[in-house]
Amino acid sequence: MFKLFDVYSRLLAYHGPQGWWPAETAFEILVGALLTQRTTWKNAARGIDNLREKNLLNPVNLALASEVEIADCVRCTGFFRKKAERLVGIAKILVQQYGGSLQHMLKESTTEELRERLTSWKGIGPETADSILLYAGDLLVFPIDQYTKRLVNRLELNSGDYQGLQARFMSQLPDDLTVYKEFHALIDKHAKTFCRKKPICNQCPLREICKYPVRTTS
Ligand code: SF4
Known part of the structure; x- marks a missing residue:
């Protein structure tokens, strides 16, 4: 072997x-991990750039934006309505429960608890959760x-x-x-x-x- x-x-x-991971903030890593599902990284990166241009690459602004506007930004990543809905849902959780900070949330619990929490959110499966834990949370998860x-x-x-x-x-x-x-x-x-x-x-x-x-x- x-x-x-x-x-x-x-x-x-x-x-x-x-x-890796090419991102400026922990939240951008989460957005990238979600947008790259079922598409190439190139398309996900275009979606991220579109969100950045509209100043929507943070939980507070994203939670307040309309799903239609977000869907328009991430259209290039496929399944864009679903992805927009999921991004808004996650942004709202972060704003309502963690002061709008993914980093804050990632420092709050054990790795196993965080993994359970992330996978309970719509659109976050085990692979996406583990990418977020490793690259956004600096936690040893492969x-x-x-x-x-x-x-x-x-x-x-x-x-x-x-x-x-x-x-x-x-x-x-x-x-x-x-x-x-x-x-x-x-x-x-x-x-x-x-x-x-x-x-x-x-x-x-x-x-x-x-x-x-x-x-x-x-
Ligand atoms: S390309 Fe893949 S299958 Fe071929 S030798 Fe390399 S690792 Fe093995």
Whole structure:
């Protein structure tokens, strides 16, 4: 079985530091995590820029804005009416219960309690919650996205469920926020450059530890 830290080291050596998450505030990270669902980061970034231009990238202003105006800003991300409704709902919770500050909320409880709270909000599933905890809350939680599942599944032809895979990452990696943040970003970068739906195995920096090319060429 391959070692996850070895995978991390190879990806870092090849792709270099990714410097994720590209955002100015914790709330912007949450907005990005929600907008990037079912679309590319490029589209989510356009939606964020549109919200920023209208000064809607903070919970207080967002909670007061109309859903129609927000939907217009995030139209480019798909499912825009639903995403607008969810953003307003979350902004209202933050304003009513946490003084309009996601950072305040993220400092208030244990990681497990925060995760439960976040996943109780409409539009926030386990992967989105874990991304928010890691990148906005600076908490040691490893998000498992589709790219991570695909990569592990190809490396050893078996990936397991969300919790099992997450537990594996978190038991094998050092307790280091930089490693967690970089590794998640590197996996996404790798999935877009080499380990795509149709992978480019012959130039991949993980080729010598990956079982997938052997299976598909034998
Ligand atoms: S060798 Fe191919 S399947 Fe394996 S990680 Fe690289 S691109 Fe993905």
